[in-house]
Amino acid sequence: MMERASGGLSDAAAAEILARLKYLYPKAKSGLNYTTPFELLVATILSAQCTDARVNKVTAQLFGKANTPEGILALGREKLESIIRECGLFRSKAGYIMEACQILLSEYGGEVPADFESLMRLPGVGRKTASVILSNAFGIPAMPVDTHVFRVSNRLGLAKGKTPREVEEGLKELLPQDEWNQTHHLLIRHGREICKARNPGCQICPLRDLCISVQQDG
Numbered sequence: 001m002m003e004r005a006s007g008g009l010s011d012a013a014a015a016e017i018l019a020r021l022k023y024l025y026p027k028a029k030s031g032l033n034y035t036t037p038f039e040l041l042v043a044t045i046l047s048a049q050c051t052d053a054r055v056n057k058v059t060a061q062l063f064g065k066a067n068t069p070e071g072i073l074a075l076g077r078e079k080l081e082s083i084i085r086e087c088g089l090f091r092s093k094a095g096y097i098m099e100a101c102q103i104l105l106s107e108y109g110g111e112v113p114a115d116f117e118s119l120m121r122l123p124g125v126g127r128k129t130a131s132v133i134l135s136n137a138f139g140i141p142a143m144p145v146d147t148h149v150f151r152v153s154n155r156l157g158l159a160k161g162k163t164p165r166e167v168e169e170g171l172k173e174l175l176p177q178d179e180w181n182q183t184h185h186l187l188i189r190h191g192r193e194i195c196k197a198r199n200p201g202c203q204i205c206p207l208r209d210l211c212i213s214v215q216q217d218g
Contacts, residue, residue, distance in 0.1 A: 009157040013210050014174055017156060020206055021186040025193075028185035030136050033059060037112035037137035038104075039067055044132050045096050045124040046087045058087050069101035069110050096124025114138045128164065135184060141177035143168050144184050148191030155195060157212035158187075 009017070031052035034040040039059065046055045062083050066072045072080065081094045100122045104110055112133065113119055119130035131144035145153075145164040149171075153159040159170025175183055194201040208214045 009210070009212060014158055017158065017207055017210050018175075018179070018183065018186070020210075021190060022182070024206060025186055025189040028182070028189045030132075030185065031188075032056065034137075035063075036067065037114075037133060038069065039063055040133055040137045041100065041112050041122070041125070041129075042072070042097055044129045045093055045100070046084055048093070048124075049089060050087045054086060058084055069104045072097060072101045073105075093124065099123040100125070112137065114140065116142075127168075131168075135181045139181070141180045142184075143171050143175075143180045145171075146188065147197070148188045149184060151197060152187045152191045152195045155200070155211065155213040156207065 030040075032040065032043040032047065033056045034043050042062070043055055043059050046058060062080075065083070066075050075083075077094055077098055080097065081090050084090045084093060084097075087093060103122060104112065108118070114134065114137075116130050116134060119125050119133055120127070125133075128144045128146055131142035134140040135142040135144060143149075145168045150161075150164050150167050153167045153171060154161065159167045159174060161167040161170055171183065172180065190207075191197075194205050202208055202211070202214055205211065205214075
């Protein structure tokens with residue numbers, strides 16, 4: 001089997017890794033709590049440099065008071081900052097959320113747009129956040145690359161790259177579109193459970209026989 005340029009694994013090895021990940025994490029899904037695309041937009045903005053658990057704690061309070069662009073703007077900047085303070089960088093995040101709400105109301109009828117370019121125009125929304133919203137809120141194939149996906153993809157050899165964009169393109173090359181959304185969640189779970197940034201659990205990893213990093217160190 002030929003090796004792919006985007007990684008160091010054969011197609012057969014890559015397919016086996018993904019099959020094992022699906023077996024290990026059959027219920028892998030977003031760690032953020034939300035019920036609407038707008039709630040996911042806000043939660044994802046808040047998640048920058050913050051854990052999902054803390055974001056969920058904050059949004060439980062926030063969404064109980066306001067979970068629409070109109071509601072957030074009615075709260076006002078000062079009240080919003082006080083509610084999201086625990087998420088860190090709360091002043092800049094509050095600014096992004098308030099500005100995004102204004103744009104959604106003025107240009108999109110208060111609805112979160114379901115296309116990549118429009119999402120990228122919203123303050124606080126980068127490539128990863130736009131992909132998260134498309135994938136999770138609308139079920140549109142996308143490949144968000146956060147720190148876990150970037151690290152695990154490079155270590156395993158599924159997609160190697162020096163930037164998140166390079167890893168994103170490598171994973172898209174590897175996978176059919178209908179696998180993108182689930183694979184994103186699988187890689188995040190593996191990064192949190194075993195393939196951690198510090199002290200990865202290589203000795204207990206069910207993928208160690210296929211991992212190019214283990215083989216190279218071995």
